[in-house]
Amino acid sequence: MTKTAVTVLGLGAMGTALASALLEAGHPTTVWNRSPGKASELIGAAEAATAAEAVAAGPVVIVCLSDHASVHQVLDPIGELAGRAVVNVTTTTPEQARELAVWAGKAGAVYLDGGIMAVPDMIGSPGASILYSGSAAVFADHRAVLEVWGTSRYVGVDPGLASLYDLALLSGMYVMFAGFLHGAAMVAPTGMTAVEFARMAAPWLAAMTGALAGFAAVVDNGDYTVPGQQSLAFSDLTDLIDAGRAQGIGTEMVDVVQRLIRRQVDAGHGAEGFARIIESIRAGA
Numbered sequence: 472m473t474k475t476a477v478t479v480l481g482l483g484a485m486g487t488a489l490a491s492a493l494l495e496a497g498h499p500t501t502v503w504n505r506s507p508g509k510a511s512e513l514i515g516a517a518e519a520a521t522a523a524e525a526v527a528a529g530p531v532v533i534v535c536l537s538d539h540a541s542v543h544q545v546l547d548p549i550g551e552l553a554g555r556a557v558v559n560v561t562t563t564t565p566e567q568a569r570e571l572a573v574w575a576g577k578a579g580a581v582y583l584d585g586g587i588m589a590v591p592d593m594i595g596s597p598g599a600s601i602l603y604s605g606s607a608a609v610f611a612d613h614r615a616v617l618e619v620w621g622t623s624r625y626v627g628v629d630p631g632l633a634s635l636y637d638l639a640l641l642s643g644m645y646v647m648f649a650g651f652l653h654g655a656a657m658v659a660p661t662g663m664t665a666v667e668f669a670r671m672a673a674p675w676l677a678a679m680t681g682a683l684a685g686f687a688a689v690v691d692n693g694d695y696t697v698p699g700q701q702s703l704a705f706s707d708l709t710d711l712i713d714a715g716r717a718q719g720i721g722t723e724m725v726d727v728v729q730r731l732i733r734r735q736v737d738a739g740h741g742a743e744g745f746a747r748i749i750e751s752i753r754a755g756a
């Protein structure tokens with residue numbers, strides 16, 4: 472079976488991993504990078520001298536650059552993208568993805584936005600999950616290309632959705648990482664290394680992800696009074712904050728969670744479930 476020719480713009484860590492997986496799967500692959508010399512390890516790739524030359528090489532153009540501004544810096548001068556399927560996996564905000572979809576449409580292209588939930592080493596394995604939104608036709612027509620990188624999931628026609636879900640998942644990740652580092656700082660004065668703490672924290676946090684589905688059911692149901700939930704009053708973080716201060720560390724990380732809890736307790740919901748802090752978040756500052 473003839474494999475679709477694919478162009479990859481951007482050979483940073485992620486672009487190189489994407490191009491490498493395409494080559495391994497037998498797709499004729501043309502690559503371009505702003506700074507030359509990045510294609511040397513991509514055996515079998517055709518290296519284009521310019522982005523325009525790379526875009527002319529095939530129907531599918533993968534864009535993997537630093538950010539929204541760099542995507543425009545590369546694509547704007549090309550201008551003409553007639554008949555091209557542009558798959559932009561550069562991390563952008565949802566609004567930026569929507570703007571790029573409109574821009575690409577004016578240039579004659581169809582646009583699919585991607586949110587990569589993986590690090591470069593994971594590309595090419597089913598554990599690499601990539602979210603897509605925008606043109607359903609591009610997703611369907613070129614699914615075989617997209618599946619080369621991992622597990623692909625189409626989340627909707629709004630081009631901003633993949634980015635929104637990507638950033639929502641990253642929000643959970645960053646707060647978890649920061650919480651872990653807060654804990655590591657807390658125990659450090661006792662002589663425990665961060666590596667030792669990580670050994671304790673990783674199984675604990677993994678076990679706690681089991682609670683997510685329960686919180687989610689309560690949130691979707693909208694009833695924070697369902698019996699069996701840990702109450703907001705019980706979740707008071709005063710001891711946790713005092714212990715951090717006694718260890719001589721900053722407590723901003725946990726102060727934030729305490730504020731979200733307090734707002735609900737002060738509004739008279741202390742007996743209701745912890746998941747209710749989502750109402751503090753929804754209501755904003």
Ligand code: NDP
Pocket residue numbers: 481482483484485486487504505506509535536537538540541544545560561562563587588589590591
């Ligand atoms: P890198 O920093 O490794 O590479 C950035 C790439 O963008 C390089 O090819 C760089 O070219 C190019 N670039 C930056 N600015 C411009 C510009 N103005 N004009 C032309 N080219 C430009 O980043 P990654 O490859 O790691 O990430 C790429 C995208 O993938 C990002 O949006 C990132 O958020 C996303 N992503 C990355 C993940 C990761 O773990 N690495 C995970 C999930 C998503 P040059 O070599 O010339 O500097």
